[in-house]
Amino acid sequence: MGKIMSVTGAISSDKLGFTSIHEHIFSDLTKDKWGTNSLLNDFQLAHEELMLYKQAGGKTIIDQTTGGLRGHDNELFPYQHALAIRKISESTGINIILGTGWYREPYYDKHIYSNTTNQLAEELVNDIEIGIEGTDVKAGILGEIGTHFTWMSAAEERVFRAVARAHNKTGVPIATHALNCPVGIAQLDIFEEEKVDLRKVIIGHCQSWPDKDYHLALAKRGAFLAFDRMGVINEYDRNIAFDLIKSLIDYGYTNQILLGQDVCYRSDYVIYGGNGYEYLPSKCEKDITDFGINREDYYKMVIDNPRNALNK
Numbered sequence: 001m002g003k004i005m006s007v008t009g010a011i012s013s014d015k016l017g018f019t020s021i022h023e024h025i026f027s028d029l030t031k032d033k034w035g036t037n038s039l040l041n042d043f044q045l046a047h048e049e050l051m052l053y054k055q056a057g058g059k060t061i062i063d064q065t066t067g068g069l070r071g072h073d074n075e076l077f078p079y080q081h082a083l084a085i086r087k088i089s090e091s092t093g094i095n096i097i098l099g100t101g102w103y104r105e106p107y108y109d110k111h112i113y114s115n116t117t118n119q120l121a122e123e124l125v126n127d128i129e130i131g132i133e134g135t136d137v138k139a140g141i142l143g144e145i146g147t148h149f150t151w152m153s154a155a156e157e158r159v160f161r162a163v164a165r166a167h168n169k170t171g172v173p174i175a176t177h178a179l180n181c182p183v184g185i186a187q188l189d190i191f192e193e194e195k196v197d198l199r200k201v202i203i204g205h206c207q208s209w210p211d212k213d214y215h216l217a218l219a220k221r222g223a224f225l226a227f228d229r230m231g232v233i234n235e236y237d238r239n240i241a242f243d244l245i246k247s248l249i250d251y252g253y254t255n256q257i258l259l260g261q262d263v264c265y266r267s268d269y270v271i272y273g274g275n276g277y278e279y280l281p282s283k284c285e286k287d288i289t290d291f292g293i294n295r296e297d298y299y300k301m302v303i304d305n306p307r308n309a310l311n312k
Helices: 043-055 081-092 117-129 154-170 184-193 212-220 235-250 279-291 295-310
Strands: 003-006 009-012 019-023 060-063 095-100 141-146 174-177 201-203 224-227 257-259
Touching: 003 095, 019 257, 019 295, 043 081, 043 279, 060 295, 081 095, 095 117, 117 154, 141 154, 154 174, 154 184, 174 184, 184 201, 184 212, 212 224, 212 235, 224 235, 235 257, 235 279, 257 295, 279 295
Parallel strands: 019 060, 060 095, 095 141, 141 174, 174 201, 201 224, 224 257
Antiparallel strands: 003 009
């Protein structure tokens, strides 16, 4: 088995076990909507919610909290992000693979506009090979890397090309943010131009654009498809997502489907009435098998496929 970089060091990919492909543990979405619901900054609450995931059988979380989402207000985030993630991994015993990169343009730092593409790529390589933001905590995935609208801006294209170049140098897989539109196609186009092996790319939020032709187009090019708000969307939308997943299975693309929760609001937490991180290991199996997807395929999506996606 290959080695995958977690926040506590390299681990064998066969140790990942049950894996949620897209989560956030400490993050700041207040640029989208101001208020404490958009802030995940309470260590004790996060610990309790993650323990529910572990107790339900969860082993690994892919934390895709990239630059702009990490929070740098000392009053709201009185800890360095990467070090806090390592601390909570140690305290819970959950494997956490932490992402690097930049989220989407409204969250960009000014240096995105002044640095060259290759300079940005070197910054990402540094996060992977040395440590994130001056720490010794190394990134294990490039993501989530996003586009803000239904198209990719010039600055976002620069970031996508930098991510591609960092991937080509390090072999670390890529995960994207492609919300409420088929922009994943344009994302793959940029990666293909940069000679990325598209089998190492995860297109995110596929349930948000419920178009089977879109999903087939992504799958045919070799990418992984992440359905990553499964316990957050309502039952109607979740059944639509299950139908989309079943269609991919019927077409023979079971091995390219990934699942996650994308917890990013306090209202997602169990303590505030949400399904939390624990939905995938505790409830999703019943929901998805009741819909007509077999148990074997479900466990491929949460054990085998994440391992294959993360292996270099």
